Amino acid sequence: MLATDNRTFLKASSGSDALRKVLKNDSIGLIMLDVQMPEMDGFEVAQLLKSNPRTQDIAIIFVTAISKDEQYVMKGFSEGAVDYLQKPLDINVTKAKVNVFERLYRYQQDLKQSMQQIERINKQLEKFVYVVAHDLKSPLTGIIGAMSLLEMAAEKPEGMQQEELLEYISHSKEASYYMSDMINSLLEYSRKSIDQQTIEQVDTQELAEQIARLLFPPKHIKIQIHGPLPVMRTRKLKLQQVLQNLISNAIKYNDKPEGIIDIGYQDFPGHIEFYIRDNGSGIAIEDQGIIFNLFQKSAHTATATIESSTGVGLSILKVLVEEQGGRVWVTSSPRQGSTFYFEWTK
Amino acid sequence: MKKLYNVLVIEDDSFIRKVLRQTLKDDFEVITKENGMEGMSWLEEGNPVDIILSDIQMPHMDGKNLIAMLRASPVFKKMPIIMLSTFADSDTRIACLNMGADDYIIKPFNPMEVKMKISTVLRRTEASKVVQANPD
Numbered sequence: 001m002l003a004t005d006n007r008t009f010l011k012a013s014s015g016s017d018a019l020r021k022v023l024k025n026d027s028i029g030l031i032m033l034d035v036q037m038p039e040m041d042g043f044e045v046a047q048l049l050k051s052n053p054r055t056q057d058i059a060i061i062f063v064t065a066i067s068k069d070e071q072y073v074m075k076g077f078s079e080g081a082v083d084y085l086q087k088p089l090d091i092n093v094t095k096a097k098v099n100v101f102e103r104l105y106r107y108q109q110d111l112k113q114s115m116q117q118i119e120r121i122n123k124q125l126e127k128f129v130y131v132v133a134h135d136l137k138s139p140l141t142g143i144i145g146a147m148s149l150l151e152m153a154a155e156k157p158e159g160m161q162q163e164e165l166l167e168y169i170s171h172s173k174e175a176s177y178y179m180s181d182m183i184n185s186l187l188e189y190s191r192k193s194i195d196q197q198t199i200e201q202v203d204t205q206e207l208a209e210q211i212a213r214l215l216f217p218p219k220h221i222k223i224q225i226h227g228p229l230p231v232m233r234t235r236k237l238k239l240q241q242v243l244q245n246l247i248s249n250a251i252k253y254n255d256k257p258e259g260i261i262d263i264g265y266q267d268f269p270g271h272i273e274f275y276i277r278d279n280g281s282g283i284a285i286e287d288q289g290i291i292f293n294l295f296q297k298s299a300h301t302a303t304a305t306i307e308s309s310t311g312v313g314l315s316i317l318k319v320l321v322e323e324q325g326g327r328v329w330v331t332s333s334p335r336q337g338s339t340f341y342f343e344w345t346k
Numbered sequence: 347m348k349k350l351y352n353v354l355v356i357e358d359d360s361f362i363r364k365v366l367r368q369t370l371k372d373d374f375e376v377i378t379k380e381n382g383m384e385g386m387s388w389l390e391e392g393n394p395v396d397i398i399l400s401d402i403q404m405p406h407m408d409g410k411n412l413i414a415m416l417r418a419s420p421v422f423k424k425m426p427i428i429m430l431s432t433f434a435d436s437d438t439r440i441a442c443l444n445m446g447a448d449d450y451i452i453k454p455f456n457p458m459e460v461k462m463k464i465s466t467v468l469r470r471t472e473a474s475k476v477v478q479a480n481p482d
Binding site: 134135137138140141142143144145146148149152171286287 | 359361362365366368369405406432433434453454455456457
């Protein structure tokens, strides 16, 4: 009489059988418990359920034929019951009560899920801040070093070459610009995370074509979209930022006379897996795991001097992909090219 | 004039290498290498090194791996080593000291501090050599 599509019923023939089943199944929302049973009565079962942290939050409705004596009703509530039903059961009352508890259970589940998600994002942000702070310090090491050398030169000017002084100054300047770039990327990211909250219908084929056009790839680069890419309901600007970043990297780091960039996707039940493949310089195996770290440039391609590109792009991209539940990864053979994959929740 | 002590500086950033060389060159013989692997080869070739100043984050063998290799080697297990890193948290600092680093300098650093810490560790090493040579 209680059956609906989204309910599953488990039957237990005794108190101990019930406890076993409850412990084996962690998605039980409501227990309807008879009070009078051989071996272990309903009150005892309730007591045991309430004493275990794993089962203490499950709602229990006592079902009993014992007279409605107040003492039994009160005993039931004191053992942790949330409601009481009298045998013989009134169908409508029973249905209504179960409906109420089902709704409560679903709200509780939603709350739990939101909490977990918030915790996950919080952890990610904590890590993000830690890494940002660390990486903003790196260029400062060079700047302070250069300043100290200039100071030493000022104290002992003899034997100091002018070229050397200029080098210290230009290094400080470059490092300062680099820091300023990092700060700009961060500001852009924080602004975008606040602004980009609207969900809309996005034709990803159109989006990819538009990005490919607006990035003005040089003549030797050919971008092939293996579409039509799907239409999905999502936060357009975030998806755009991710695609744009990967496509622009594929263009920027292509070192072949004829650069080919392939964009495509694979449809999965809960998400779309997009890929961006290039035939560029590739990424050394030891760098493949770390390129998504904040401000991390590939050690393989990094010239020891400061590069104009910051590693902010890929790490923010990772945050963008992960905060909506997906993953991003790369496969690459050095010198032959790389394929970046990311999952976008439907 | 040849200086008394040889300092092996291992650091992947060429400008920081230069800053360290300029800072230390008046007081020490300075050899610079780009990563732990190169530093290790320099040691294994038998070149004289009295103390190592090494960055932690580097490609091709980072500072932590370098310490682990040194401390496991019968020849270099007592080689004094000072770590340099932008990681300022106490966990990383303690982990490095635990692995056998003699000291830890946080980047950005004051060049004078680097110079002083090298001198201090060298003085301590010399003192322990004297104690070992004359146990009484």
